[in-house]
Amino acid sequence: MKKILIANRGEIAVRVIRACTEAGYTSVAVYADQDVDALHVRMADEAYGLGGTTAAETYLSVPSLLDVARRCGADSVHPGYGFLSEDAEFARAVEEAGLVWIGPGPETIEALGDKMTARGIARSVGAPLAPGTDRPIEDAEQAMAFVEEHGLPVVIKASHGGGGRGLKVVRSVDEVAAAFESATREATAAFGRGECFVERFLERPRHVEVQILGDGDGGVVVVGDRDCSVQRRNQKLIEEAPAPGLTRAQRRELHESARRICEHVRYRGAGTVEYLLAEDGTLSFLEVNTRLQVEHPVTEAVTGTDLVREQLRIAEGHAPSFSDTPEPVGHAFEFRINAEDPGRGFLPSPGRVDALRVPGGPGVRWDSGVEAGDTVQPAFDSLMAKLIVHDESRDAALARARRALAELVIDGPATVVPFARSVLDAPEFGSDDLSVHTQWIETTYLSRVQPQMRPHPVVNPGLRRVPVEIDGKRVVLGLPGELTAGFNGAAGVAPAEPEPEPSALRAQVPGTLVRWLVDDGVEVTQGQPVAALDAMKTEAQVLAHRSGTLRHGADIGAVVGVDDVLASIET
Structure with a gap:
């Protein structure tokens, strides 16, 4: 291997680029239009545009990625994490193109990526297992049959993928059908396949x-x-x-x-x-x-x-x-620095990073995909960076983490940093009885967290493609949007502030409207979930801002930005 194409973006692309540099490989970055000046693009030895703005058009596009590999002369592909990193067909396509796939073979990805097959392998080698279905369930009735046999709670999970998407915990019989539909929908949106299975859920x-x-x-x-x-x-x-x-x-x-x-x-x-x-x-x-x-x-x-x-x-x-x-x-901690507001249920908070002060000192590591002046893009994951601390013991690492988090300053998007600071002081986290569990935040801790200031909506000019003639030949140049204002319209102009409208139900996050939870014309109460948005790879519920009659204002599949009107609630 000599030249490695990194089929990813953000923090993990930067991490792989650094490893390539140290090991003597040439690194090749790829980018969506809005990532034209992203950190991973600036750091790589070479960078190529994928010609699009959505994940499907860019980092999930196998033809586009293989075309770049061919054009740049890459001999290998590192997928990072997320996107196509666990896609067996992509791994197979890379190998069939004569390139080295830096990861497990496609057959291994298929066997272990299908959670049903993985459970079977685990059972065959004597690994510990909770009760669960042996094959994907076809409908909510099969999920209900499992509940009747094994009791509640259960968890409905996507058979393909991970990261918490396509996973729903069910604690009531009345929730089974909605949980199955939501898990299937999330799995299809995130992984392209909607098969799900059911297993007994372990509390706490x-x-x-x-x-x-x-x-x-x-x-x-x-x-x-x-x-x-x-x-x-x-x-x-x-x-x-x-x-x-x-x-x-x-x-x-x-x-x-x-x-x-x-x-x-x-x-x-x-x-x-x-x-x-x-x-x-x-x-x-x-x-x-x-x-x-x-x-x-x-x-x-x-x-x-x-x-x-x-x-x-x-x-x-x-x-x-x-x-x-x-x-x-010793002992080490990692804190994921996400552009999310814990005080608003971890709603994504994309936006420009106006200022960034990174902690330092012994035992402190900062892995980041952004610098001051960069933008956390609404079309992709909310992870901005990772703070890692290491010391001789857990207690010492906790003390070092407190110091490092206190030094960290991020101005712009709301982040999980205040939440991380408060967790370190929570008795449950620092105690010897290890009472923190996977539902601790939702069931116990979230009520202690305060909302942050809302950032301004992202106005990102991205990349504008302009046809020009050079020596009698037509070529297309990709230029930053702020340089092309006035070319067939003003690019990069901030949208006007929405007029105050008490009845308007507005999107709190950018995303895609995936379903209405309440029919048009039905009475709702303040705080009631009325719609679901696919926001930065997670499903976020939209809550009624007041009581009244709901009138739909957007169709399923509509792409909305922060403060776009989804509906009205008439009193």
Whole structure:
């Protein structure tokens, strides 16, 4: 390998670019129109536009990505995480094009990416498992049949994908049908496939996981374990390594079962095996992520391992650089810095980063996809950066984290930073009894969080394509929108502020209207959910701002921005 195309954006693209530079590879970035001046584009050795503004047109477009690989002469592809990183067809297309796929083979992705097949593999090697369906359910009636046999609560999950999308917890019989429909819809939107299965839901569990590296020939080494229990909407916010509070027997079962699962499929590259640990000590296999995880830096910090360099090494045909599980040194935390407002239910908050002061000092690492002046784009994920801290013990790492978070300043979009600071002072998080669990935020902690100032809506001129003639030949130039104001209309002009209208129900986040929860003309009460938006890869409910008669003002499928009118509520 000499030239690596990075089929991703943001923080993970920057992370891979740095690894490529250190290892002597040429890095190639790709970008959507609005990412034309993004940090990963500025840092890469080469960068190519994908010609679009949506994920489907760009980072999820296999033909576009392969076309760039051909044009730039790349010999390999690193998918990062998210987007196509766990797409077996993309991996297969890359290999059929004669390129090296930096990750597990397409057959492995298919086997482990289908949660039904993965559960079967886990069962066959003796991994711990909670009761669940053996095949995807076809309708809500089948979900109800499982409930009647195994009781509540249950969880309906997308068979393909992860990151909390297409996952719904059901605690009431009345919720089954709506949860099945929502999970199916989210899964289809996020992963292109809507199959879901049902399993018994473990109340108040911890989320623990095992990092592995495989050589592709059946050799698998466990790198370490992590705890990722601080989550919102089943998406992680704070992670730590090693996982605290495990007994020797629990850690041994985690490591050994993860190794056996990955040996079974002759795993190649970096992967993560995830589990739930119930209050009573019950362990249950959850899934395998066939890619690099967002939280990989905490394992790097306590083991001295560079997991991206290991990925590159394995893709070159070598075994991992070590054969035994490293003994962890100290303790590490990672804080995902998302552009979201916890005080408003973690609503996405895209916008321009007006100022950014990054913490430093011993044991502090900052992995970012943005700098001051950049924009967190509404079309993509809300993750801006990651703060990683490491020290000799959990208590010492907590103290260092408090100091680092206090130093961090982000002006512009609302972020989860105030939330992260407050979590560190919560008795549940700092105590030895480890009472934090995967539903802790929603059930216990969210009521303690205050809303932040709303940022201004994103006005991003992006890229404008202008046809020009050079030496008698017509070519198309891609120019930043602010340079093309007046070319067939003014690009980059801020929209006028909406006129005050008490009856107007406005979108609080940018997104796509995926369904109405209340029919047109029906009476609603203040605070009642009336619609659902697909916002930055999650489904956000729209709440009635007052009581009255709801009148729909937008069609399903409509793309809306912040403060766009969705409906009116007439009193």
